[in-house]
Amino acid sequence: MEAYSVVASGLIDQQVPTLTLQFPIGVNVFGDAPLEDFVVGEVPFYLSEWFSAVVLLAWIIVPVFLGYLRFRTADLG
Secondary structure: OHHHHHHHHHHHOOOOOOOOOOOOOOOOOOOOOOHHHOOOOOOOHHHOHHHHHHHHHHHHHHHHHHHHHHHOOOOOO
């Protein structure tokens, strides 16, 4: 859900709230503070926006590919 929030926020230039099961919808536990305030040193690559897009694409592509592999030789008839 965080990957979707980051990618969507980047596309529309507005903050899209993250949907989580731990906090009520729309509650941002970090407030409006930038990520750099919570990380000592340089921000790791896996917390960058481009990596969020990679994670989101993986969540879309991998299940479809695994389903294709599973059912390509299945006899459904």
